[in-house]
Amino acid sequence: MIPKLLIPAIAAVFATGSLNAAVVYIDFGGSDTSGNWNSITDEVSGSILDAIDSNGQFTGIYVEVTSRFNASNYTGTTDSSAGYPSTATGDSFYGNAYQAYNGQPIIASSTVTFSNLTAGVQYSFTFYASRVGVADNRITRYTLTGEGDAEYVELNTSNNVTNSVTIYDVVADENGEITLDVGAGTGNDNTTGFYYLGVVEINYVVPEPTSGILALSGLALATLRRRRR
Ligand SMILES: [Ca+2]
Ligand SMILES: [Ca+2]
Numbered sequence: 001m002i003p004k005l006l007i008p009a010i011a012a013v014f015a016t017g018s019l020n021a022a023v024v025y026i027d028f029g030g031s032d033t034s035g036n037w038n039s040i041t042d043e044v045s046g047s048i049l050d051a052i053d054s055n056g057q058f059t060g061i062y063v064e065v066t067s068r069f070n071a072s073n074y075t076g077t078t079d080s081s082a083g084y085p086s087t088a089t090g091d092s093f094y095g096n097a098y099q100a101y102n103g104q105p106i107i108a109s110s111t112v113t114f115s116n117l118t119a120g121v122q123y124s125f126t127f128y129a130s131r132v133g134v135a136d137n138r139i140t141r142y143t144l145t146g147e148g149d150a151e152y153v154e155l156n157t158s159n160n161v162t163n164s165v166t167i168y169d170v171v172a173d174e175n176g177e178i179t180l181d182v183g184a185g186t187g188n189d190n191t192t193g194f195y196y197l198g199v200v201e202i203n204y205v206v207p208e209p210t211s212g213i214l215a216l217s218g219l220a221l222a223t224l225r226r227r228r229r
Contacts, residue, residue, distance in 0.1 A: 023054040024202040025084070026063060028112075029091025030072040037085075043069040043093045043110075060116050061202070066179070067111035069093035069197070070104050076130035076198055077161045084128060088199050092129050092157075097184035098193030109143075109183030110197070117172035124203045125180070128164040129157040129196035139185035140195040146178040147171040154185035157196045164201075 025037045026048070032039035036056045040046035040063065047064035072093050078086035095107040117123065127142040136158060143152040144167050153165035172178050180200070184193040 020206040022206050026200045027088040028093045028197045033087040062116045066113045069095045069110040079161050092196040092198040094196050096192045109181045112180040115177045117176045122169035124168045126166040126201040129198035130160040131157045134158050136190045138190045139188040141185035143181040
């Protein structure tokens with residue numbers, strides 16, 4: 001049984017550890033999105049040193065294209081119902097999984113690496129891309145690898161306006177990294193094997209500074225000890 005005197009201290013510990021959700025938006029493509037967004041415009045080796053969240057706070061998250069895409073386009077939807085700004089949905093990085101294209105050999109997949117992530121935090125990644133005005137199925141596979149087995153989701157980007165796909169609760173590996181591989185998905189019947197990355201949204205709960213929780217835990221322990229004397 002928990003001594004009554006301890007209950008406020010324990011409650012305080014849990015209050016201190018209350019959920020503080022963060023959302024990070026990243027626009028991939030040729031031009032920036034303004035506001036509290038992060039933009040990567042270089043499809044070969046673009047990066048963001050310290051991504052901001054939707055409140056404009058620095059997160060420490062480092063994002064880098066570590067295996068190139070072919071190029072970027074401006075052939076995504078700019079429909080206002082897409083759920084993201086038109087500057088984010090309208091442009092994409094793309095790759096060519098089946099045939100050489102645009103002076104590049106086959107690019108079976110392209111990789112974006114997220115690093116300086118916090119150990120133990122569960123990150124959920126939502127992927128969006130759109131390629132309008134096409135009659136084939138440009139299904140794109142998004143594969144995340146952190147701690148444990150890789151997981152993937154697939155999205156048909158052809159004429160997409162509102163659809164997105166999410167992988168939930170991925171934990172970083174021992175180096176604080178999660179890698180995203182983007183390639184052609186099951187049933188992609190485009191002869192060049194085009195695949196796309198337009199937007200990545202990351203959702204996670206920000207851990208409270210450990211020192212505060214430890215201090216309160218110490219207080220609770222001291223209270224318990226006093227009562228036991
Ligand atoms: Ca853009
Ligand atoms: Ca974009």
